[in-house]
Amino acid sequence: MSVFLIVALFFGSVLAEENILCTESFCKDAVCADLPTKCKIQNATHNGIFLPSPVFCNCCEYCLENMLEGDECSTGNPSSPSHTSLCGPQLYCKLRADSDFDGYCTRMEAACLKVQDSYDERRANGTLGAMESRQECDDEGLFAPYRCIPGQTCYCLNKNGTRIFGEAAFTSLPSFNMQCLERARTLPGARSARGRESSATTAQVPPPPRRFSKIARFSDALLRDYEEAVYVIGKELVPSEYFRCTASGDYDTIQCIGEQCLCVDASDGAPTYPDNSLVNLTLISNKTLSCYRGDKDGVFYKKCEAEYIGILNEYKEYKEDGFDMVFGYTFPKCDIDGTYKAVQENSTHKICVDKEGEVLTAVDKVANATLAESMDCKCLRALAVITSDEIPTCDANGNYARVQCRRGVCRCVDSDGNQVCSSTSCEVEESDKESLVCS
Numbered sequence: 001m002s003v004f005l006i007v008a009l010f011f012g013s014v015l016a017e018e019n020i021l022c023t024e025s026f027c028k029d030a031v032c033a034d035l036p037t038k039c040k041i042q043n044a045t046h047n048g049i050f051l052p053s054p055v056f057c058n059c060c061e062y063c064l065e066n067m068l069e070g071d072e073c074s075t076g077n078p079s080s081p082s083h084t085s086l087c088g089p090q091l092y093c094k095l096r097a098d099s100d101f102d103g104y105c106t107r108m109e110a111a112c113l114k115v116q117d118s119y120d121e122r123r124a125n126g127t128l129g130a131m132e133s134r135q136e137c138d139d140e141g142l143f144a145p146y147r148c149i150p151g152q153t154c155y156c157l158n159k160n161g162t163r164i165f166g167e168a169a170f171t172s173l174p175s176f177n178m179q180c181l182e183r184a185r186t187l188p189g190a191r192s193a194r195g196r197e198s199s200a201t202t203a204q205v206p207p208p209p210r211r212f213s214k215i216a217r218f219s220d221a222l223l224r225d226y227e228e229a230v231y232v233i234g235k236e237l238v239p240s241e242y243f244r245c246t247a248s249g250d251y252d253t254i255q256c257i258g259e260q261c262l263c264v265d266a267s268d269g270a271p272t273y274p275d276n277s278l279v280n281l282t283l284i285s286n287k288t289l290s291c292y293r294g295d296k297d298g299v300f301y302k303k304c305e306a307e308y309i310g311i312l313n314e315y316k317e318y319k320e321d322g323f324d325m326v327f328g329y330t331f332p333k334c335d336i337d338g339t340y341k342a343v344q345e346n347s348t349h350k351i352c353v354d355k356e357g358e359v360l361t362a363v364d365k366v367a368n369a370t371l372a373e374s375m376d377c378k379c380l381r382a383l384a385v386i387t388s389d390e391i392p393t394c395d396a397n398g399n400y401a402r403v404q405c406r407r408g409v410c411r412c413v414d415s416d417g418n419q420v421c422s423s424t425s426c427e428v429e430e431s432d433k434e435s436l437v438c439s
């Protein structure tokens with residue numbers, strides 16, 4: 001987790017893993033066995049998983065072939081030789097009733113796979129909405145790090161399928177660089193991660209071979225770890241308590257902990273120059289820190305963070321001066337990229353703002369209580385990201401309107417803009433709009 005990762009980084013434990021014996025020359029003379037056939041093909045049906053070699057120093061590539069659903073498998077009799085194959089992505093070895101070790105590769109029972117199964121069943125039944133897309137799941141049956149609304153946006157999910165920070169235009173999907181989406185590229189089915197709207201090219205790019213590396217493990221670490229840290233600690237972290245990320249979900253390459261700043265790697269947050277000394281925040285510039293990209297020297301915190309820390313310092317001063325209770329402070333809510341969260345609040349209004357804190361819409365908490373309570377601003381924020389001409393309809397509080405119409409056809413959507421079928425139908429003609437009852 002990033003909060004704990006910070007501690008780890010500063011004590012240099014990341015470096016302790018280096019094995020000084022395994023130099024490049026050590027591997028030069030290594031003779032490696034041929035890779036199994038399926039590992040070399042790596043297409044949808046013939047594939048394998050690359051693992052750290054059990055041989056000293058990891059000189060050779062090591063890969064186990066993936067078995068398909070229904071294949072016979074073994075969970076490994078301790079007395080038998082090591083595996084050459086294992087159940088493929090989203091499968092596990094379900095033991096036969098009469099065996100302690102042997103069984104058949106069977107689809108995992110995971111929430112994400114159930115979402116897929118429901119989609120597949122409804123597609124087979126012909127009861128699927130035209131704007132529904134199939135949820136991607138990873139090899140372990142967990143939710144892929146993103147979900148897409150065809151033609152509109154893709155947003156980040158944690159592994160339980162809960163929406164987290166991070167959103168990008170749907171059209172940028174083929175080239176997105178959101179860390180939260182990084183793992184998508186290594187998903188077996190991710191070659192065609194787009195929805196059913198296939199006006200764009202659907203080039204069959206083969207998936208890159210899956211490799212087990214430190215980067216792969218940490219690739220989506222920041223966002224998901226932040227969410228997990230919040231879950232464990234039980235409160236949102238405040239600016240300067242966590243590593244900042246970019247709007248797209250990478251680690252910001254410059255980080256400051258308290259007054260000390262350093263350059264880190266965008267993908268895993270590890271120090272770029274572990275031997276360099278830390279730089280005092282007031283002295284950061286492109287001369288003292290090569291990763292610094294700001295316009296003004298000595299400035300690390302973004303507008304929302306700076307506002308937050310300013311109020312916090314003022315608040316602390318009053319406390320130190322002996323005031324027991326300090327009233328009248330409204331802390332801005334900042335996202336983990338240091339910009340303003342979509343929903344802000346003052347004593348009278350709930351407010352949708354853009355990333356710079358500019359007001360998009362405001363709702364009176366008393367006069368429009370219902371609108372204010374349910375305000376999530378997700379639709380207004382999506383408008384800032386969508387590049388297509390076909391944009392969703394937003395309610396007065398910035399939420400997705402429950403009924404969305406496009407090209408003369410109307411459908412129901414959930415609060416994130418995903419199509420949901422009503423009990424009576426998935427779509428109706430715009431002239432019958434009133435007949436659509438969205439729950």
Ligand SMILES: *[C@@H]1O[C@H](CO)[C@@H](O)[C@H](O)[C@H]1NC(C)=O
Nearest residue numbers: 038041042043044045046047
């Ligand atoms: C994968 O490659 C194998 C061997 O070349 C081939 O038999 C199989 O049909 C391919 N599968 C797909 C889905 O392309």
Ligand SMILES: *[C@@H]1O[C@H](CO)[C@@H](O)[C@H](O)[C@H]1NC(C)=O
Nearest residue numbers: 118121122123124125126127
């Ligand atoms: C799909 O059809 C099957 C059998 O025809 C039925 O049992 C199932 O409930 C249907 N599912 C949905 C989601 O309508």
Ligand SMILES: *[C@@H]1O[C@H](CO)[C@@H](O)[C@H](O)[C@H]1NC(C)=O
Nearest residue numbers: 158159160161162227228231
């Ligand atoms: C995800 O779900 C599991 C099981 O339901 C739960 O134990 C875990 O705390 C959840 N994690 C997060 C980050 O929500």
Ligand SMILES: *[C@@H]1O[C@H](CO)[C@@H](O)[C@H](O)[C@H]1NC(C)=O
Nearest residue numbers: 258259260279280281282283
């Ligand atoms: C950073 O610089 C400021 C201003 O020069 C100084 O007051 C502060 O003590 C320095 N902080 C550290 C940790 O050296």
Ligand SMILES: *[C@@H]1O[C@H](CO)[C@@H](O)[C@H](O)[C@H]1NC(C)=O
Nearest residue numbers: 285286287292294295296297
């Ligand atoms: C460093 O910053 C100065 C202004 O602060 C700018 O003129 C210069 O081009 C920058 N150098 C690099 C390498 O970015």
Ligand SMILES: *[C@@H]1O[C@H](CO)[C@@H](O)[C@H](O)[C@H]1NC(C)=O
Nearest residue numbers: 345346347348349351359362
């Ligand atoms: C709260 O914010 C709204 C919208 O910006 C503004 O109109 C209103 O005056 C603010 N209320 C207070 C008490 O500052």
Ligand SMILES: *[C@@H]1O[C@H](CO)[C@@H](O)[C@H](O)[C@H]1NC(C)=O
Nearest residue numbers: 362363364367368371396397
């Ligand atoms: C708030 O409620 C008033 C009536 O109480 C209504 O006239 C107004 O349009 C509402 N404002 C919004 C933003 O919905």
